[in-house]
Amino acid sequence: MKPERIDLLIHNIGQLVTMKGSPGPRRGAEMSDTGTVSGGAVAIADGVIVAAGPEADVRQAVAGLRTERTLDAEGRLVTPGLVEPHTHLVHGGSREHEYHLKLQGVPYLDILAQGGGILSTVRATRAASEDQLYEKARKSLDLLMLFGATTVEAKSGYGLTLEDELKQLRVAKRLNETHPVELVSTFMGAHAVPEEYKGRSGEYVRLVIEEMLPEVKRQGLAEYCDVFCEHGVFSVEESRQILFAAKKLGFGLKLHADEIEPLGGARLAAELGCVSAEHLLAATDEGLRAMRDAGVIAVCLPATSFNLRAPHARARDMIDMGLAVALSTDYNPGSSPTESLQLVMTLACLNLGMTPEEVITAMTVNAACAIGRGDRIGSLEPGKQADLVLYNADNPAYLPYHFGINHVDTVIKRGEIVVSGGQIVQ
Ligand code: NIG
Ligand code: FE
Helix, strand or coil: CCCCEECEEEEEEEEEECCCCCCCCCCHHHHHCCCEEEEEEEEEECCEEEEEEEHHHHHHHCCCCEECCEEECCCCEEEECEEECCCCCCCCCCCHHHHHHHHCCCCHHHHHHCCCCHHHHHHHHHHCCHHHHHHHHHHHHHHHHHCCEEEEEEECCCCCCHHHHHHHHHHHHHHHHHCCCEEEEEEEEECCCCHHHCCCHHHHHHHHHHHHHHHHHHCCCCCEEEEEECCCCECHHHHHHHHHHHHHHCCEEEEEECCCCCCCHHHHHHHHCCCEEEECCCCCHHHHHHHHHHCCEEEECHHHHHHHCCCCCCHHHHHHHCCCEEECCCCCCCCCCCCCHHHHHHHHHHHHCCCHHHHHHHHCHHHHHHCCCCCCCCCCCCCCECCEEEECCCCCCHHHHCCCCCCEEEEEECCEEEEECCEECC
16 A cells, blocks of 8 residues: 655665565575665655665655655665574573683583572572562663664563563563563463472473463463573473473574583474574484474574584584575673674684674564564565665675674664664664
8 A cells, every 4th residue: 555655755765675575584695685686775654665676766765655754874885674583581690700610611510500500690690679670681682682683572581480580571571562572472481490390391391281281371472482401400301391391382482502511402492393492502414404494593693602602503514505594693791791783693604614694684584484474574674664774884794794793773673763873863
């Protein structure tokens, strides 16, 4: 339907990365096709894209319509708003007190086994009020947005009691209602076995299945369920039980799979029809093939590998095998304390062997599909939500190339300018 007026016309765009194409994830060689046009424009009405493409075509498409506001992109690069499909956004405290252990080479799972790591953040999260959690998460969400994210997935998993998990999820809901960035909520009560259940993981799994999942569902506080399937955390069988119960209740499924040990998480994600599997550093070819055949998106987290000084996920092999890859910060206080998707761009190129084009695909349309939003966000096409980023750069390769700084100039969410000149618009 043609609108009566254009609310915002962005013109004089240098390179416009549209990502136009199928609303589904782009696999293998398709990840190189970013649908980029030179000399572009985007017309927006009611928070939705009316036209996007070469400027002459866009002007023709909106000819005769009143334009309320124009924005001169001054030759900048424009991409769809970045989609962050995997964070542990809401939590109390931080973990720099464990940094010396990490620097001495104490493994991540050993710190956890000693009651630190995730369990240290669980203590801080339980002790924090809902308002404190909200304030801390809001600051991180501001940073994610300043670095270009317009939609962010957020997991619980630092409460590990019914009440504390609900507290985290309520904070995510409130952020979604009050912050320009859109949040997608995931219940991750099976993130660690809490100290009070040490040695009784089976009982904790029962609590997750019988009490937490139904109550989270009843209150409508999460769309997805995720589990940390790892040696010493939740076994493949426990993960299967939890995700199976979640599926029956109607949750979408995700899995932290084969991060440190090749337990078979990738295969499990394929078997259960997870929308995505995360980490995958240790995934076998067989596991990856099963994911490909089942259409599970591989969410790679190169900042986590970097920060844990761990091996890297084989994103190059995954793409060459025909998988769809998405990228994320994994923002959390332990394995990846960073809100910068632009740092992730650099690490994905240098350490995962991805090209800048593949990286953009992984952070837009594929990330959108990893959170079930491929029909609404992730590309700049008529009818899609008007979420865009304008950079102080004129081509995609410049973003990972000039690293460690923020290239974002302007962020537009649902047609509203929310970041301008690199600052949040109040
Ligand atoms: O995705 N691997 C498990 N969970 C998080 C880390 C959480 C933490 O260390 O607090 C991750 O890396
Ligand atoms: Fe994670």
